[in-house]
Amino acid sequence: MRFLTPMLSAVLGLFIVAVAFSPAMKLQPAQTALDTDREFDAGSGIAIKDLTATQIANLVLLGKVWGFLKYHHPLVTAGKKHWDYELFRIMPPVLNAADAATARSAIRAWIEALGDVPDCTACAKLNERELHLRPRVTWLTDDALGPELGATLRAVHRNRSTAGRQHYLSLAPNVGNPSFDHELPYASPTFPDAGYRLLALYRFWNIIEYWFPYRDVIGTNWDETLSTFIPRVAATADAAGYKRELLALIASVHDTHANLWSSLDARPPVGTCHIPVIVRFIENKPIVTGYLDPASGRATGLEVGDILEAVDGVAVTELVTRWTPYYAASNEPTRLRDIGRSMTRGDCAPVSIRIARDSETVHLKVMRQPEPEPAKRSTAGRTNDRPGDTFRKLSPEVAYLKLSSVKASEATTYIDSATGTKGLVIDIRNYPSEFVVFALGSHLVERSTPFARFTTGDPANPGAFHWTPPLSLQPASPRYTGKILILVDEVSQSQSEYTTMAFRAAPDATVVGSTTAGADGNVSPIPLPGGLRSMISGIGVFYPDKTPTQRIGIIPDIEARPTIRGIRAGRDEVLEVALRQILGAQTPAAELERLAKQ
Secondary structure (H helix, E strand, C coil): CCCCCHHHHHHHHHHHHHHHCCCCCCCCCCCCHHHHCCCCCCCCCCCCCCCCHHHHHHHHHHHHHHHHHHHHCHHHHCCCCCHHHHHHHHHHHHHHCCCHHHHHHHHHHHHHHCCCCCCCCCCCCCCCCCEEECCCCHHHHCHHHCHHHHHHHHHHHHCCCCCCCECCEEECCCCCCEECCCCCCCCCCCCCCHHHHHHHHHHHHHHHHHHCCCHHHCCCCHHHHHHHHHHHHHHCCCHHHHHHHHHHHHHCCCCCCCCCHHHHHHCCCCCCEECCEEEEEECCEEEEEEECCHHHHHHCCCCCCCEEEEECCEEHHHHHHHHHHHCCCCCHHHHHHHHHHHCCEECCCEEEEEEEECCEEEEEEEECEECCCHHHCCCECCECCCCCCCEEEEECCEEEEEHHHCCHHHHHHHHHHHCCCCEEEEECCCCCCCCCHHHHHCCCCCCCEEEEEEEEECCCCCCCEEECCCEEECCCCCCCCCEEEEEECCCCCCHHHHHHHHHHCCCCEEEEECCCCCCCCCEEEEEECCCEEEEEECCEEECCCCCECCCCCCCCCEECCCCHHHHHHCCCHHHHHHHHHHHCCCCCHHHHHHHHCC
16 A cells, blocks of 8 residues: 655665664664653553533644644653653543643643744745645634733644654655654553544544645544534543444545555445455446455356345445445445455354345355455455466457566566557556556656656644645656556556556546545654554645545546446456557447457
């Protein structure tokens, strides 16, 4: 889910070599407040059962102020305060405050106890040049803060650090996605107390507020998200419920990269077994497209092309509605993709299902089984790229290259082998096995060709994102001169989308298929209390003209989708459409179907 530029790959390689050949070099990091402040190691001491409307509003204010200070106050950005534990010190008086004024007063006294913020000598300024997103700091002048607290916060903002690195945040070299440094995972216990659960909410909420490059396309009021989840996260009764609330919180960001990756087993439906089939949504219906294990899959009586209509008497449409809030996805096709992958999961027991097969309804009782080990798991039907060799000629006029098994070292060989064909089909309905944007893309262009540009955060102005210069492909020999047809669908995500953007910039390139996953950009991991792990898309990825991709995906030049009829017949209708672009409209449909099955 992450892509690396050649420059970053080289930097990482040098770093690995330096470490490997310097065993005697042991750098002892300087102690910080995280090492010396141990007051809450055994727990926050905060217990919450029910929250009043006043407490929720006060906790919303605390969450925003705590996050603002985390990335702006010089003592915190310098690592001189254990900021998680400071939260546990101020939370009780805020919870006990009878009204908003009392909570504001307690928060202001807490900030003042940190010590004076010295006036800046070289003050941070927001560079308006190449500015994409402006920090959301107008709330610092809201009447709701009151004159005293508002003035205190504005003074912190005015005198914020100009450093390019903070204690809790740095930007990755050469790429610029955020690294959330010194964020402790608090792995024990796995069900943290109410204070630590609210810390998880505040940590994630403020990371999105200040360091998510797609904050402007979340699609919801982010402040309201905080007030919605405070009572839910605080009151959850067990570890499973805590994970589900975090899944729902993270899903509200609408970023397919941003999931609770440590705990997908908590996402409904739960269970350790599956019906041994592969399900994909085709024509917005869950279709059996293959078998996890051919023998046990066929033994269920399910056939490729069957439409799953109900599970244990509950309509699939209702199940999808129930599960949707817990599935993080940039767009609906991607959400359905992931629901399809999980929807047969449950207890290792018999399950009743209703299917539609042609014009009849069929009722089956099948056994859920443990999923086969990855090495024994069939992938046929999981993606739409063709089985078999990475490169082949479908005919003397058509070359085909799938990226799921591509090798960057063989890029020149692929191009040499495709020379003389009318068209090259590059199938990215998958995830590339290796990063080939430049190794292969350079053979598709005749001159320096820009294909993308990024936005990155600004540690001196948290919440601001600036444009970087466009990134370009540089031509290399040999060059492929025929038509280029690029195949994509909802499986195409992140590096697949970035690769498509690059190859699409080539002359005579056409994208065929359906909208991709809409989640692009190097990922940034986020540890959360309870030993949990999330991540976000860490940089914004756009076309050179600043056209966005997040939540939109790669929009094909020619839309083509599989059909239920085509799945049953074993056809690759998207590839057939691409072949027609190469061979001409007069090519018989039967010939296109034959070539697509090569």
